[in-house]
Amino acid sequence: MTIADRTPPDLARARPRARGDKTPLRLDAIVDEALRIIDTEGTDAVSMRKVAAAFDTGPASLYAHVDNKDDLLRLALRKVLDTMPLPAGETWQAMFRAHAHTIRAVLAAHNDLARLTFGTVPESDQVTEGSERLLAAMIGGGVPPQVAAWSLDVISLYIAADVHEGWLMGRIFDDGSGRPPEEVGMEYFRGFGERMASLPKDRFPTLTGHLEELMGGDGDQRFSFGIDMFIAGMAAQIPPT
Amino acid sequence: MTIADRTPPDLARARPRARGDKTPLRLDAIVDEALRIIDTEGTDAVSMRKVAAAFDTGPASLYAHVDNKDDLLRLALRKVLDTMPLPAGETWQAMFRAHAHTIRAVLAAHNDLARLTFGTVPESDQVTEGSERLLAAMIGGGVPPQVAAWSLDVISLYIAADVHEGWLMGRIFDDGSGRPPEEVGMEYFRGFGERMASLPKDRFPTLTGHLEELMGGDGDQRFSFGIDMFIAGMAAQIPPT
DNA sequence: TTAGTTGACGAACACCGTTCTACTCACGAA
DNA sequence: TTCGTGAGTAGAACGGTGTTCGTCAACTAA
DSSP states (O other), X not given: OOSOBOOOSOOOXXXXXXXXXXXXXXXXXXXXXXXXXXXXXXXXXXXXXXXXXXXXXXXXXXXXXXXXXXXXXXXXXXXXXXXXXXXXXXXXXXXXXXXXXXXXXXHHTTTTGGGGGTTOOOBOHHHHHHHHHHHHHHHHTTOOHHHHHHHHHHHHHHHHHHHHHHHHHHHHHOOSSSSOHHHHHHHHHHHHHHHXXXXXXXXXXXXXXXXXXXXXXXXXXXXXXXXXXXXXXXXXXXXXX | OOSOBOOOSOOOOSOOOOBTTBOOOOHHHHHHHHHHHHHHHOGGGOOHHHHHHTTTSOGGGGGGTOSSHHHHHHHHHHHHHTTXXXXXXXXXXXXXXXXXXXXXXXXXTTTTGGGGGTTOOOBOHHHHHHHHHHHHHHHHTTOOHHHHHHHHHHHHXXXXXXXXXXXXXXXXXXXXXXXXXXXXXXXXXXHHHHHHHTSOTTTOHHHHHTHHHHHOOOHHHHHHHHHHHHHHHHHTTSOOO
């Protein structure tokens, strides 16, 4: 996900047409349905047939409104990005940190939607506005412009990856067995911890000697850690006054 | 991609069975074929039918050797991870930086294989060995153990994401039109630059005032930047002696 | 040698994205 | 107001997907 592009002004592309006693199809309703499926079942569960079924029609009807499935997913992503709060904070560090957490929360609220940001330029005025504010704060705070500029891309990539991986890990815990996710999760990590503990101590003395550090921390803590390391690294690039 | 698990000792699970005058199926050959398809067409191009076709049989025949397609992909990933060079360097920083670049290069040599690492624990003795060396170097160099431990996960995630995004961007440039990728790429970035330059200067003064920084740098430079920021951030956690 | 196990494999299932074609509605021009 | 046309709706079909089921026969162990 790199620097935002402008949001095109008009989301409608096809005019709704009567459908007997059914509600005419509208692009925004189609996008909403795609997003609803993402929110309940994840991005892979979105199929043109499933979206169309929600409108009691077949997949072919959607192609008057979207180019293809990727187009539909792109529009779903855009809808979410347009809800992104703007960055705020007293210092560039506080702003950067808070905004990173905000982006993560917004994306994470939509299962693995975040993966749609990989390799794309988000089409959202809101995100562009956020980038402007963040960039201004960093540069105003003394961060070299090149560092500040590249940080926008790098941190966006990191956030999207973190959300995506968090979602995947969550699916491991929701294994469909009907058992509570907490139970599945504890079992998973117990098994993993046992495998780590069973590493040969003579071959892997550092790993086995720091199991607590390696195994400790939840996803939020690890994410915060990564963001804080990055911020500290950027701060170290500020020339002395 | 988190800390490595031990590589199970034996890759074969089914005994090859005669097939008339055809070569009996073997798991390692199946995995090799999957990897070959990844290397030529990317991970999505791997289908059980396509893999099976290489052995002049149908997809059902593969299921004696792998549980399912995900299993096959997991084994392909493992094969690549087992080729990962071990970290080396005079300082923990040099080692960390070099190894990050090495991991990136190994993964990037296989199109979007990197995405298979998201949300998984890699089953590779080689990767475990590498983690041991890197962790020892960092802790030996004064990095707090908790920082060092979490850095392994965070940086692996960042690398995989960078490789994956790099691949996606590469696909944009290989648009199937037969035009040289360099030409397609230049056109893409020219278009993007024009859109950035067309942002309203009064609304986005910082973005428009730093187009050169925002647009500059290739994927390698941006990756290096991210790694170096992270290393600098970690170094800032080392207590004064 | 015999019996049991299981690898190989064809058929089929349920699903997928998309295109093609026909019908008909809605809009714009006269 | 009327008529022509473009395009939204939608069924059928194409070419594809992962996987299961059932059958045959190769292989191994006793």
